[in-house]
Amino acid sequence: MIHVSQLTKHFGPVRALDRVSFDVPEGAIVGFLGPNGAGKTTTIRILTGFLPPDEGEVTIAGIDARTDSLGVRRIIGYLPEGVPIYPEMRVREYLRFRARIKGVPRAERKAAIARALASAGVEDVNRQITGTLSKGYRQRVGLADALLGNPRVLILDEPTVGLDPEQVRQFRSLLRGLGGDRTILLSTHVLSEVEQVAARIIIIRRGRIAAHDTTQNLRKRVGSLDRIRAEISGGSKAEVSPPQLLAALEKLPGVVEVRLERGNGPFHAFILRPQGDQDLREAVFHLVRDRGWSLRELTRLPVTLEEAFIDIVGERPAVDNRPIVEREHSAAEGHQGKEPRA
Amino acid sequence: MRTCLRNTTAIFGREMASFFLSPIAYVVISLFLLANGWVFYFNANFFQESPQQIDFVIRALFNWVPFWTLLLAPVITMRLFAEEKRTGTLESLMTAPVTEFQVVAGKFLAAEAFYLLIWLTLLLHLVILEVLGNPDWGPVIAVYVATAALGALMLSLGLLASALTRNQIVAVIVSLVGSFLLLVADMVRRLFPDDSQADRFFDFVGILGHFGNEFDRGVVDLRFIALYLIGASVFLFFTVKVLEARKWR
Numbered sequence: 001m002i003h004v005s006q007l008t009k010h011f012g013p014v015r016a017l018d019r020v021s022f023d024v025p026e027g028a029i030v031g032f033l034g035p036n037g038a039g040k041t042t043t044i045r046i047l048t049g050f051l052p053p054d055e056g057e058v059t060i061a062g063i064d065a066r067t068d069s070l071g072v073r074r075i076i077g078y079l080p081e082g083v084p085i086y087p088e089m090r091v092r093e094y095l096r097f098r099a100r101i102k103g104v105p106r107a108e109r110k111a112a113i114a115r116a117l118a119s120a121g122v123e124d125v126n127r128q129i130t131g132t133l134s135k136g137y138r139q140r141v142g143l144a145d146a147l148l149g150n151p152r153v154l155i156l157d158e159p160t161v162g163l164d165p166e167q168v169r170q171f172r173s174l175l176r177g178l179g180g181d182r183t184i185l186l187s188t189h190v191l192s193e194v195e196q197v198a199a200r201i202i203i204i205r206r207g208r209i210a211a212h213d214t215t216q217n218l219r220k221r222v223g224s225l226d227r228i229r230a231e232i233s234g235g236s237k238a239e240v241s242p243p244q245l246l247a248a249l250e251k252l253p254g255v256v257e258v259r260l261e262r263g264n265g266p267f268h269a270f271i272l273r274p275q276g277d278q279d280l281r282e283a284v285f286h287l288v289r290d291r292g293w294s295l296r297e298l299t300r301l302p303v304t305l306e307e308a309f310i311d312i313v314g315e316r317p318a319v320d321n322r323p324i325v326e327r328e329h330s331a332a333e334g335h336q337g338k339e340p341r342a
Numbered sequence: 343m344r345t346c347l348r349n350t351t352a353i354f355g356r357e358m359a360s361f362f363l364s365p366i367a368y369v370v371i372s373l374f375l376l377a378n379g380w381v382f383y384f385n386a387n388f389f390q391e392s393p394q395q396i397d398f399v400i401r402a403l404f405n406w407v408p409f410w411t412l413l414l415a416p417v418i419t420m421r422l423f424a425e426e427k428r429t430g431t432l433e434s435l436m437t438a439p440v441t442e443f444q445v446v447a448g449k450f451l452a453a454e455a456f457y458l459l460i461w462l463t464l465l466l467h468l469v470i471l472e473v474l475g476n477p478d479w480g481p482v483i484a485v486y487v488a489t490a491a492l493g494a495l496m497l498s499l500g501l502l503a504s505a506l507t508r509n510q511i512v513a514v515i516v517s518l519v520g521s522f523l524l525l526v527a528d529m530v531r532r533l534f535p536d537d538s539q540a541d542r543f544f545d546f547v548g549i550l551g552h553f554g555n556e557f558d559r560g561v562v563d564l565r566f567i568a569l570y571l572i573g574a575s576v577f578l579f580f581t582v583k584v585l586e587a588r589k590w591r
Contacts, residue, residue, distance in 0.1 A: 050433055050437050050588070051588060051589065070439050073437055073438060073439040074439045078434070078437045080430060080433045080434050081430075084429050084430035084431040084432075084433060084434050086356070086360065087429075088360055088364065089359075089360070089363075093359075097355075097356050100348065100349075101349050101352050101353070101438045101439070101440050102438055102439060103345060103348075103439055145434070
């Protein structure tokens with residue numbers, strides 16, 4: 001349905017896309033994953049005819065996006081990143097305008113709008129001014145817009161950014177309901193967001209396709225990256241120093257790497273990377289109990305794409321050379337409002 | 343052709359609605375009505391004694407056309423593209439099956455219609471004069487035609503300025519300066535020898551120099567109307583090109 005081959009795009013001296021090729025079969029839901037700035041939005045803008053590629057082929061349902069941009073735009077529903085909507089219009093008014101410029105025939109317009117409102121679950125706010133909507137509703141209005149005219153291809157760019165976990169869950173079930181005969185390309189930078197709805201996942205990194213596989217296979221490859229965060233104190237008088245704690249943790253069987261994340265006060269936070277699929281939590285608990293230390297936190301950390309990628313491609317991010325503490329911090333921020341990985 | 347018309351009217355309709363949903367429209371209209379009400383009152387009082395001077399009262403209102411257009415056009419157009427670029431709605435607009443031309447046409451026509459709507463409020467004053475006296479409607483129609491054409495020129499310049507930036511303030515300043523230069527272009531002629539080619543060119547192009555002549559004769563000078571409309575077409579053409587520029591390689 002979507003066929004992309006050898007897509008290259010430069011912005012001045014920056015090569016945003018480098019020979020990107022992939023195919024999305026008809027009726028599939030495919031996750032399009034990559035860290036921010038990897039080229040997701042650029043690829044999507046080329047697919048939707050907003051930008052032309054420098055080189056390469058793009059066809060959607062057999063229509064060439066380079067030569068017949070209008071033709072492509074007629075058959076896709078697109079939700080751009082950030083859900084741009086005119087803030088001064090009412091929801092129904094906005095959808096009526098969108099239906100008109102999308103060429104939905106006058107006689108079908110009312111029914112089409114009603115259908116889109118229902119599928120996106122925004123009937124109850126259809127008279128509200130879009131600028132006053134909550135983020136979740138805005139997102140859904142954007143989805144209703146994308147669904148107008150019953151497009152065969154749906155392209156959603158970061159549709160769940162800024163939603164709270166409950167809204168993300170709702171959005172996901174909404175998407176699942178939309179599948180079937182529709183082809184959906186869903187871009188995101190959080191793996192957990194797509195793995196439950198998408199059968200296949202494409203990972204893009206620095207303008208190149210890094211992986212293109214079924215979700216199951218990818219999951220297996222990434223699963224080994226579950227890490228443990230443990231906050232341990234070696235006693236109130238701090239008789240055990242952080243390096244000693246670290247050394248003890250490193251000796252645990254199945255531990256590949258231990259980092260001291262933070263060491264203020266009597267408690268010290270450690271990040272442990274296990275070997276394979278092992279769950280280290282029990283081992284950490286036993287160690288702390290046996291030594292008579294105290295433990296106040298023991299969590300599994302969700303895998304960020306950054307780490308997934310390191311594992312898949314074996315490449316350390318060259319751009320990100322901030323200290324590890326800072327990186328963890330921003331990764332945690334990126335996860336705010338997102339559902340922790342199940 | 344039909345889709346072109348449908349898309350243009352859809353965008354026209356949306357822009358018209360959004361003019362009236364923004365406070366700027368009401369501020370501008372109020373200011374316009376207030377200023378012209380004062381001008382009208384002052385002149386009507388002045389010429390109260392001599393009803394044959396009625397045309398001077400009308401003239402006093404329309405003398406301000408270039409000034410008001412200089413002020414109105416940047417304010418009306420500043421939002422049209424700059425805002426869409428800033429908020430990203432331009433992307434959802436341009437990924438719908440509409441062409442750049444249709445978008446520019448719809449927005450321009452909406453700006454022109456809103457601009458003319460503001461000028462039509464002066465009919466109120468003219469109706470009062472009609473009741474009290476016997477104004478000559480020929481020059482009024484002529485000056486309305488000239489006003490519409492001048493508006494087209496400056497609105498299209500404003501639209502171009504708005505398409506060039508995502509900052510409305512920058513758009514206002516660019517179109518204000520551009521429009522002002524067009525108004526006073528005939529001042530440049532002093533740099534050239536009398537009756538030389540350049541002298542005559544700038545005399546022709548300068549708007550302030552000749553605007554309002556229609557009123558004296560009650561005749562629309564088609565050369566100036568053509569000048570404004572050609573200028574407007576050039577600016578609109580470049581606006582379309584600026585929007586298309588993202589697709590250039």
